[in-house]
Amino acid sequence: xxxxxxxxxxxxxxxxxxxxxxxxxxxxxxxxxxxxxxxxxxxxxxxxxxxxxxxxxxxxxxxxxxxxxxxxxxxxxxxxxxxxxxxxxxxxxxxxxxxxxxxxxxxxxxxxxxxxxxxxxxxxxxxxxxxxxxxxxxxxxxxxxxxxxxxxxxxxxxxxxxxxxxxxxxxxxxxxxxxxxxxxxxxxxxxxxxxxxxxxxxxxxxxxxxxxxxxxxxxxxxxxxxxxxxxxxxxxxxxxxxxxxxxxxxxxxxxxxxxxxxxxxxxxxxxxxxxxxxxxxxxxxxxxxxxxxxxxxxxxxxxxxxxxxxxxxxxxxxxxxxxxxxxxxxxxxxxxxxxxxxxxxxxxxxxxxxxxxxxxxxxxxxxxxxxxxxxxxx
Numbered sequence: 001x002x003x004x005x006x007x008x009x010x011x012x013x014x015x016x017x018x019x020x021x022x023x024x025x026x027x028x029x030x031x032x033x034x035x036x037x038x039x040x041x042x043x044x045x046x047x048x049x050x051x052x053x054x055x056x057x058x059x060x061x062x063x064x065x066x067x068x069x070x071x072x073x074x075x076x077x078x079x080x081x082x083x084x085x086x087x088x089x090x091x092x093x094x095x096x097x098x099x100x101x102x103x104x105x106x107x108x109x110x111x112x113x114x115x116x117x118x119x120x121x122x123x124x125x126x127x128x129x130x131x132x133x134x135x136x137x138x139x140x141x142x143x144x145x146x147x148x149x150x151x152x153x154x155x156x157x158x159x160x161x162x163x164x165x166x167x168x169x170x171x172x173x174x175x176x177x178x179x180x181x182x183x184x185x186x187x188x189x190x191x192x193x194x195x196x197x198x199x200x201x202x203x204x205x206x207x208x209x210x211x212x213x214x215x216x217x218x219x220x221x222x223x224x225x226x227x228x229x230x231x232x233x234x235x236x237x238x239x240x241x242x243x244x245x246x247x248x249x250x251x252x253x254x255x256x257x258x259x260x261x262x263x264x265x266x267x268x269x270x271x272x273x274x275x276x277x278x279x280x281x282x283x284x285x286x287x288x289x290x291x292x293x294x295x296x297x298x299x300x301x302x303x304x305x306x307x308x309x310x311x312x313x314x315x316x317x318x319x320x321x322x323x324x325x326x327x328x329x330x331x332x333x334x335x336x337x338x339x340x341x342x343x344x345x346x347x348x349x350x351x352x353x354x355x356x357x358x359x360x361x362x363x364x365x366x367x368x369x370x371x372x373x374x375x376x377x378x
Contacts, residue, residue: 004242005185005212006265010354014236014263017353020213020244022138023183027055027088029244029265030346030353032256034273034339038063039073039083041273041339043332046085051309052336053343055087056138058268061131062094066114066121070134078136090268091137093128093189096146096217096249105145107162125166126173133177133184141215142170144189149222156193159218160202163191171209185212187246193218194227196234203235213244216264220250225371229258236263253282253345254369257362260349272342276335279323282342286368290334295320308340 007019007026019026034041034049037060041049049057059079064070076082079089099105103112109124125143132140143166145159167188174186188211192199206214216235219228232247239245244265250256251269259267272282279291283303290302301311302319310319310333322330345365352358 033268062097074134089137090139093143187213199235203238272338277331310337
């Protein structure tokens with residue numbers, strides 16, 4: 001489809017630091033993408049994202065195609081004109097949202113009811129690309145079949161094979177479109193559940209289709225962390241090194257670093273902003289429940305080790321007050337902190353890769369973020 005879309009700057013074992021190249025420019029990796037479901041990261045403005053350090057935002061095709069509709073977004077200048085965000089946009093295909101709801105799946109596509117008015121809608125591999133072209137995102141994702149885990153091997157195999165057939169149709173549709181998508185990158189998606197041999201096989205087949213990058217889907221949907229990393233490792237090595245690798249839907253700090261160590265470049269998750277809206281902060285000491293009574297008279301910042309604008313200006317006591325008073329600014333400020341904290345962590349990971357010290361950072365974060373009962377290196 002295009003030349004190399006990933007420019008390597010340095011490695012540390014399998015870990016990579018580099019740049020993803022798009023028609024809009026480039027962005028540094030490892031990279032975390034906040035989720036802007038309806039064209040906005042909830043409670044935050046484009047200016048907030050700029051200040052926090054975001055380079056890429058994920059927008060949700062399923063929601064935007066239903067409301068306000070892809071044609072409305074297109075008429076208002078695509079996602080960038082519509083939202084005022086001038087960084088990169090990646091759009092998912094909508095498949096995960098559709099298939100997590102009652103739907104009718106067949107070889108051609110999937111039929112589902114709108115969450116807004118109950119009307120029946122249909123999404124096909126070709127249709128998903130048409131919607132994303134109208135949205136004018138910088139990176140589009142193919143429509144795939146994502147199933148919940150644990151699942152029987154036959155179900156995983158069927159979903160993975162259909163995902164590959166849909167990927168071939170997406171490539172054909174992309175190539176047939178006049179202008180080839182106007183510079184929009186297209187990522188394929190590797191499925192396969194926790195079946196290591198299927199992950200490897202599907203990745204090898206997808207790698208030969210000529211995608212601009214690759215998502216790894218269907219993980220962190222019910223399996224254990226160990227199963228996640230084993231399945232992830234199996235499907236990374238067959239993917240071409242000149243293409244970015246994107247682990248979809250993962251935002252736990254320790255899992256992010258362990259995935260980076262395996263060679264992942266990009267991530268997205270609702271975790272930092274969802275936690276922020278409900279009063280939980282990400283910190284160098286782990287999760288902190290800001291609404292706890294012990295912070296009522298606490299004049300210190302959320303995280304003394306954090307240099308974000310929220311930690312520089314506001315105390316734990318004040319933020320606790322905002323939550324208890326029901327002020328909307330409480331969730332906004334904590335969401336800002338959580339994003340800035342996570343961006344800083346991935347910046348540290350990038351620097352550690354370039355310095356050959358990623359293992360040290362993984363051990364440091366594991367000492368705080370490893371699940372109860374798990375050793376730091378587990």
